Amino acid sequence: MRNLIVCCDGTWNTPDQKHNGVPVPTNVVRLYNAVVDMNPKKKILQLKYYHPGVGTDGNWWQKVAGGTMAVGLSKNIMSAYKWLGVNYVPQDRIFLFGFSRGAYTVRS
Secondary structure (H helix, E strand, O other): OEEEEEEEOOOOOOOOOEEOOEEOOOHHHHHHHHOOOEEOOOOEEEEEEEEOOOOOOOOHHHHHHHHHHOOOHHHHHHHHHHHHHHHOOOOOEEEEEEOOHHHHHHHO
16 A cells, blocks of 8 residues: 655745745645655655646736636546556545645546
């Protein structure tokens, strides 16, 4: 048995965000970074996946379209579920975490 952890961030959120030059990781990024490869108490392998929010890919216009109209949301959903499909084996436990449209992504 393994734990599969999927973390999907919200609109315009990326793991390398900065404010005035200072890194400001989102709570989704913090959660992703806090997951260890092996649960030390139960000796369970943990695999994790992170996906940035919509509106983080492409040129300026694509970022605006992604953030305001959720363009790219289907791609994010498919990417997360592809990762699950490739990694899942019977008896694995799945944990889904998301913020904003990232929450919608993992619930879809």
